[in-house]
Amino acid sequence: MLNKERIRQMTALARYEQEDGKKEMKISRYYRNDYIGLMLLKNFFITTIGYFLVIGLWALWKLDWLMDGMDSMNLWLLLFLLAAVYVGMLIVYSAITIYIAMKKYKRAVKNTKKYTQGLGTLLKEYGREERRQRNRRNPE
Amino acid sequence: MTMFLELKEKLKAIYAEYGTYILPAAKFLLALAVFLSINHTLDYVPALGSIFVVLILLILSLICAIIPLNGTVFFAMVLILLQCTGVHILAAAFGAVLFLTLWVLYLRFASGEALALVLTPLAFALNIPAAVPIAFGLVGGPISALSMACGLIVYYFMNLIQKRIAVLAAGEDLNMLDLVTALAEGIFQNEELLVAVICCTVTLLVVYLIRSLEADYAWEVSVVAGGIAYLVIQLAGALFLEVPVSVPVLVIGTVGACLICYVLQLFVFGGDYSRSKMFRFQDDEYYYYVKAVPKMAVANPDRTIKNISEEELKEEVPEETEVLKNYEISRKEPEEQTVEIPRDIIQARGESPEQDMEPAFDRIVEEVSAEDAAEKIETEPEMDLEMNEDYFESVDFEEKLTDTLKNL
Numbered sequence: 001m002l003n004k005e006r007i008r009q010m011t012a013l014a015r016y017e018q019e020d021g022k023k024e025m026k027i028s029r030y031y032r033n034d035y036i037g038l039m040l041l042k043n044f045f046i047t048t049i050g051y052f053l054v055i056g057l058w059a060l061w062k063l064d065w066l067m068d069g070m071d072s073m074n075l076w077l078l079l080f081l082l083a084a085v086y087v088g089m090l091i092v093y094s095a096i097t098i099y100i101a102m103k104k105y106k107r108a109v110k111n112t113k114k115y116t117q118g119l120g121t122l123l124k125e126y127g128r129e130e131r132r133q134r135n136r137r138n139p140e
Numbered sequence: 141m142t143m144f145l146e147l148k149e150k151l152k153a154i155y156a157e158y159g160t161y162i163l164p165a166a167k168f169l170l171a172l173a174v175f176l177s178i179n180h181t182l183d184y185v186p187a188l189g190s191i192f193v194v195l196i197l198l199i200l201s202l203i204c205a206i207i208p209l210n211g212t213v214f215f216a217m218v219l220i221l222l223q224c225t226g227v228h229i230l231a232a233a234f235g236a237v238l239f240l241t242l243w244v245l246y247l248r249f250a251s252g253e254a255l256a257l258v259l260t261p262l263a264f265a266l267n268i269p270a271a272v273p274i275a276f277g278l279v280g281g282p283i284s285a286l287s288m289a290c291g292l293i294v295y296y297f298m299n300l301i302q303k304r305i306a307v308l309a310a311g312e313d314l315n316m317l318d319l320v321t322a323l324a325e326g327i328f329q330n331e332e333l334l335v336a337v338i339c340c341t342v343t344l345l346v347v348y349l350i351r352s353l354e355a356d357y358a359w360e361v362s363v364v365a366g367g368i369a370y371l372v373i374q375l376a377g378a379l380f381l382e383v384p385v386s387v388p389v390l391v392i393g394t395v396g397a398c399l400i401c402y403v404l405q406l407f408v409f410g411g412d413y414s415r416s417k418m419f420r421f422q423d424d425e426y427y428y429y430v431k432a433v434p435k436m437a438v439a440n441p442d443r444t445i446k447n448i449s450e451e452e453l454k455e456e457v458p459e460e461t462e463v464l465k466n467y468e469i470s471r472k473e474p475e476e477q478t479v480e481i482p483r484d485i486i487q488a489r490g491e492s493p494e495q496d497m498e499p500a501f502d503r504i505v506e507e508v509s510a511e512d513a514a515e516k517i518e519t520e521p522e523m524d525l526e527m528n529e530d531y532f533e534s535v536d537f538e539e540k541l542t543d544t545l546k547n548l
Contacts, residue, residue: 058328060323
């Protein structure tokens with residue numbers, strides 16, 4: 001006979017496995033600091049690319065100004081400003097990345113734990129049924 | 141109001157039953173609308189307007205129906221860039237850099253906010269731009285403003301290509317530097333875009349803040365306030381920054397957006413403030429001030445109405461009599477099994493046989509049967525003894541003995 005409760009449990013587990021579970025199980029395999037470090041490394045590369053894209057767009061916008069004032073411009077000051085913007089951008093995006101990575105890691109660990117507990121409950125349920133069936137076959 | 145609530149209930153029931161098909165169908169229609177809107181705005185590559193490409197767009201929309209909404213965003217951006225190549229390759233390259241920058245700066249953190257990004261250009265194309273900030277103020281949060289700003293940048297980029305760059309690129313003496321500067325200025329020095337971003341952000345925040353209040357009718361008020369905020373900021377932008385605005389289109393579009401969002405808030409919230417109640421209670425640590433607003437609800441209108449005509453009534457009568465007959469039969473069955481009560485017993489009890497016998501009958505049967513049973517229990521052993529004595533007296537034992545001897 002169909003066990004409705006077990007079907008419900010299995011549906012919830014399968015749904016988690018196929019939806020958020022794939023990503024979250026990967027995340028939960030890391031140690032927290034390792035995961036955050038990896039995300040920061042990824043963020044460093046992406047933010048650097050983003051920075052150059054932003055600077056490129058800004059340069060296109062101010063192309064006339066840059067061409068005209070190239071000779072009289074204080075290049076060191078310009079480079080300092082560009083570096084400051086880069087560091088500032090990196091700090092802001094790193095902070096956002098840390099915040100999001102911590103939140104994601106916490107949620108992943110919590111959900112994976114719940115998933116493992118669900119699997120345990122299901123296993124126990126199966127064991128109980130197996131014992132029941134064995135008792136029915138051999139009542140002594 | 142009742143009509144909307146009934147519709148809400150019906151839609152809920154339909155979604156519960158066919159949700160598996162409705163969601164992909166909605167995503168398909170959204171993707172198709174976005175792709176067709178892009179093709180309509182930027183129609184610069186003739187090959188992309190052919191029937192064959194429309195078929196490809198249909199297939200793309202079908203793919204978008206089963207993948208996450210970010211897939212629609214990606215394909216839409218690719219389509220925009222492809223159309224931009226028809227204007228000038230530099231326009232497409234600028235567009236690619238712009239979209240990549242948007243992704244790197246913001247969209248990589250907000251993959252769940254793709255709907256605001258997709259709907260914003262669509263709402264602007266339909267002349268109901270206020271609908272998006274008000275709707276996302278109702279259902280989303282302040283973070284939706286960033287997605288909306290990205291959507292606005294994409295929309296104004298398409299507008300820029302259509303209105304300025306296409307004209308510039310079609311000119312005979314095309315200067316690359318002018319083209320790039322025009323593209324960059326069209327995004328970074330565009331007052332219209334700036335006003336739109338400020339307007340949408342402020343509208344969204346106004347709606348979000350008001351609908352978060354616990355005041356009565358906060359959701360309805362937030363929709364109206366959002367509409368007014370949008371109108372005021374747009375008109376202020378038109379006055380102070382000389383942003384070209386068509387006032388009748390703006391007013392009609394905002395009113396339409398408010399109506400759409402009013403219906404939306406009925407679907408999303410639907411609280412009945414006339415029956416709201418305030419409670420105040422406390423425990424060891426806190427005082428609680430609770431406001432309970434009941435949900436507006438209507439009974440399920442799915443009812444079957446049966447017309448009962450006179451003919452049907454006539455037909456029903458025999459059924460009733462049949463039931464009554466059955467009832468009588470079931471009542472008579474025990475009567476047949478019991479003993480018949482002599483009329484004299486009834487008369488002896490002072491009840492005439494012509495009276496209505498029904499109630500007396502049951503009582504008397506019970507009493508008589510009880511009396512008989514008691515009498516039976518009491519008299520049975522005595523009767524046995526009497527019978528034995530009579531039997532012994534009547535038998536001639538001597539004669540019987542003689543007969544037996546003769547037989548022997």
